[in-house]
Amino acid sequence: MSFHEKIFHYIVDSLHKFKPQPKAAREKLLNCKIISHRGEHDNKTVLENTVESFEKALAANVWGIEFDIRWTKDLIPVVFHDVHLGRLFRNKTKIAEIKFSELRTRFPLIPSLAEIVEKFGGRTHLMVELKKEIYPQPKQQMQTLETIFSHLSPIKDFHFISIHPEIFDDLAFLPTQALLPIATLGYKRKSRLSFKKDYGGVLGHYQFLSGYRINRHLLHSHKVGVGFIASKNSLYRELNRGVEWIFSNNAVYLQQIIKQELAR
Numbered sequence: 001m002s003f004h005e006k007i008f009h010y011i012v013d014s015l016h017k018f019k020p021q022p023k024a025a026r027e028k029l030l031n032c033k034i035i036s037h038r039g040e041h042d043n044k045t046v047l048e049n050t051v052e053s054f055e056k057a058l059a060a061n062v063w064g065i066e067f068d069i070r071w072t073k074d075l076i077p078v079v080f081h082d083v084h085l086g087r088l089f090r091n092k093t094k095i096a097e098i099k100f101s102e103l104r105t106r107f108p109l110i111p112s113l114a115e116i117v118e119k120f121g122g123r124t125h126l127m128v129e130l131k132k133e134i135y136p137q138p139k140q141q142m143q144t145l146e147t148i149f150s151h152l153s154p155i156k157d158f159h160f161i162s163i164h165p166e167i168f169d170d171l172a173f174l175p176t177q178a179l180l181p182i183a184t185l186g187y188k189r190k191s192r193l194s195f196k197k198d199y200g201g202v203l204g205h206y207q208f209l210s211g212y213r214i215n216r217h218l219l220h221s222h223k224v225g226v227g228f229i230a231s232k233n234s235l236y237r238e239l240n241r242g243v244e245w246i247f248s249n250n251a252v253y254l255q256q257i258i259k260q261e262l263a264r
Helices: 003-017 026-031 051-059 100-106 113-120 138-148 165-170 187-197 211-219 232-240 251-263
Strands: 033-037 064-071 077-079 125-130 158-162 179-183 201-205 223-227 245-248
Touching: 003 232, 026 232, 026 251, 033 051, 033 125, 033 251, 051 064, 051 113, 051 251, 064 113, 077 113, 077 138, 113 125, 113 138, 158 165, 165 179, 165 187, 179 187, 187 201, 187 211, 201 211, 211 223, 232 245, 232 251, 245 251
Parallel strands: 033 064, 033 245, 064 125, 125 158, 158 179, 179 201, 201 223, 223 245
Antiparallel strands: 064 077
16 A cells, blocks of 8 residues: 555544444344455455455354465466565566466565465455556466466355456456456446446445445445545444445454444
């Protein structure tokens, strides 16, 4: 997340954090599905998109984990967000320019996609984000994804998500309902696209998703997911608006809130 994005999230979260919201009904709390954005991490003691970050989310009974895919030089998909290793490892090497064997030797904390799917698939819901990058062998790469996810059930066990839904056109092995576009500012366009392509719903920042658009998708039996919720009042606001999927960098904290409220 860039510096400007962090500032934006801080300002928006501050505005909603102190705005009282009606307590969410018990049914909404029960149906709420918290998704840990890149796992439970601080990028100091625990790095994002690592086995440890996902284990921490799973240990707190968080419903799902979100992570990103990048491809190595020899076309092995790995779980990593950025194009290069600079932000987390202070190394400007690009993922696409290094073979997996070398990546594993030099940066062992970066897991392969196959390892994460094998370890967490079926135990927690997987939200797999595809990034916009060059696909040198798209047919081979899609076959690789199909093989890795072959023992899981799409929709039930995992969804593929992307800010660039044109990537979905190559995912012929998946039902369209397992695909979810992510909206940034262009909610209307991504919303219309979801209906047109018969995708499973729409995801995006809670500040820009109107109640009208939420209801329209819910009436169509679509899934609606919002990020990045960071406080109890923000959580209640979205649950009261009918949103069930809550993406957060504070997933364990939100899960504890739900647990405490249900126990009362």
